[in-house]
Amino acid sequence: MVKKIDIASNQIREHFSGWIKTGELKLLSTISGYQEEGNIFIVYHCVNNEGAVDVRTSVPLAQPVLPSIVPVLPAATLYEREVQDLLGVRFEGHPDPRRLVLPEDFPDNVYPLRKDYVVNKEK
Amino acid sequence: MILIKIFFFPGLLFLMTYALYLQWFDRKVYARMQNRVGPPLFQPVADFLKLLSKQTIVPSSVQEQGMFWILPLISFAAVATSFLFIPVTASGPFYSFPGDLIIVAYLLTLPTLVLALAGWISTTSYSIIGGIRCLSQLFSYEVPFFIALLVPAIAVNSWNIATIATHLPHLVATHPLYMIPLALAFFSGLIALQGKLERKPFDIPDAETELVAGPFTEYSGRLFALFRITLDMEMVVGISLLSAIFLGGANPLMGIPGFVMFLIKTLFVAFLLAAIKSATARIRIDQLISFGWKILAPVSIVALLLQITMINL
Amino acid sequence: MDKQIILPIGPQHPLLKEPVHFRFSIEGEKIVEADIRLGYNHRGIEKAAESETYIQDLYMIERICGICSMTHATNFAHAVEEIAKVEVPPRARYIRVIVAELERLHSHLLWLGVAGHEIGFDTFFMVAWRDREVVMDLLEGITGNRVNYGINKPGGVRKDISDAQRKELQKGMDILEERIRYYQKVALEEPTFIARVAGIGKLDKEIAISHGAVGPTARGSGITYDVRRDLPYSAYGEIPFNVITSDRGDVLGRTIVRIGEMLESINIIRYAVEHLPEGPLAARIPRRIPAGEATTRYEAPRGECIHYVRANGTEVPDRVKVRAPTMANLVSIRSTLLNQEVADIPIIVAAIDPCLSCTDRTLVLLSNKQSSEITTWAELRKKSLAKTKRLL
């Protein structure tokens, strides 16, 4: 089973740098996000020495800003940018905050994975 | 009579048909070694005709349009003339004079230079890099090839291909010891020919997985067809040159059986080339140059020295 | 000399089976700057998955990638079973392991052939792919299809393995073992093959860890992380096998790891076929999955693949997140490409065995000068032509 930890959004970088200093973090598998009435939850899926751990934090929909962990862990470069593209969470301190998933001509601040974005499914 | 000789029998028409046939033979052996079926007999002819019918596009960024058109013709002419000196039937080549071994070797180098120039002129990054690679590859196999040609020349003590072809077998019969340097020279000549024809271990200029088609990238239609047939004809000339001076061409038999003997020997050499082609991976340009100078050149020089000492014994 | 040629490769290029775009600036034959852009076949699967039932989702998610379809199907099925707290019967777990290892075999054999082709060793390509047919025929016999097997369903498997098929499997494994041992000999002895793979595309262990490399790419640099052993799923807990690693760190190291893994897969399949337990093929699972979430990991042929599924009690999942192994390896690819030869680009790129239909992400890597910007294809061509003109 996967261990679950909840952390406030501003301590994310300290939490991960602590983990890396103690050598506990073996691998950051990925970062996934989902929207739940009014705020966006960001889940960091990691593998530690004793097994799989999910670190979850949340940011309000109105002000979706989160410190980026790329300076501490380069592996997160892509995952953060994907969440940024699809859910519109801004990661402060990300060295290369360009678009990762969407083509250039996709309209700005329209985020496909948000609940309000409806895809018309033609038969 | 002369025109018939030039354009039909030992000349152009025979060379082109035999080039297409050898291309088929090479691809068939290559396929069978890979447990595949391989192309039907008329595939090369079909490719050639298809290319002839395609539109020839010259990229706008090419400044010297004229040069772009003439280059394939130059290499085609060089290879066609070099074939006239090779003895196809026992009655000797169309024209032969004492120094024709050097002429043929020189004419065989011309297409590679032309290819490098073609790559340079067509200005796209792929063809430029392909052209540069052509040149840097030239230095690594040219010297061993020339030295390999010298060994039988020295053994028979003449520069004329026809005389080498006729006298070498008697010479080897009387001095079996000559077999060692000749075998070494034949081996290094074969590998160097593989490099000259830019085939598998050495097909670095037009490595399709990196540079699309190297110097050929911008060529299309009739020009590309001309380049392709020139490469095949160069293979025919190279193989028949090697089989003439090393294996004695058509000489033990006269007339038609002589010609058949010529065919058998060239097919044998072609089989060796196809085997090398299917057994190796493409090596890098720096590895090719170190292989050329560290292994190929020493082998051919050793063969040369051996041959010289043996003559004086 | 500072004259740099920009060598664009892709999205359409003989080197690439799938649309990706590389932009290398090179000096002479040395690569100075590497830049990759993907995202040309981004199909918005995660959004589509939120509008179909779990059964239908399984077939769509299985078609994320052609060569690792079992990976995504099993991983997704695990997540759904974990949320619904359904116990998969042992026979189904063993059948999943058998099909999973068969897929690893055909994926690695495919890679071996492609690697041979990238360095011009076409005979190796033809022969490796001919022997791969043995695995494909076995897969077709068991699951009914060469690719996109459709053997999984939430709660278990849809097809059984009969005794005749078990004998076929054992016969197939013997043939394959003899062939793969021959490839191991060729890969370690053929001079031209070694010349092209040894010492290039070096990825040392620290970068592999910090950049989060997974699978054979990481194990080729000495990292011993394998989901089948560390976080066992299906029946891997009960099957003995060892994790192959090599600390060469270069393309040859990854080749050794992949060939070793193939031999391991053969042993796993033999073990699983002998100890195939009796019992039902699938457990009952409700069409409406109760609210909950699950993170499941799976050792795909290219590395660790992770699925994160959230259910909200209806027939339709609330959120499905898929991260394919190639995406994790793409961060570290830049360090393997810098100052290598142009001739080595294809084999180094092929070394991480990129499966782009899994990844389909647009990726512009950090270039050493911080001002990297997205250039559209038109600008790129202008820059490239300007560069070449200045060169002439």
Next chain:
Amino acid sequence: MIKPGAIWKELLKNFSRKPATVLYPKERLNLPPNFRGRPMYDASKCIGCMLCVKDCPAQAIQIEKVAEKSYQCTFYLGRCIFCGQCADSCNKGAITMSQVYELAAFTQPSMTDTVKPV
């Protein structure tokens, strides 16, 4: 250690062997029993529960009521992914997977096959 010639054994063996290619239209591979070709419909067994229509991932099947207790079924073979889910979901066995795989057609409408009850 480097020892050239590891590949030669394979080359000579191949050269003497029959090519591995199966020349498709003339020779054909025999299909395993589990092979999933196009789905077939048996009108007598269908009770019109529409489970197959609900479960089809590609919406490639349509069941319409023609008369009391008899239904006609339309397969959109252009959309069908041959996964066999309809055959599984139908607990009356009205839909079975056949071994027919040569389904290429020239026009889109001809890909739609309607099976009427007899």
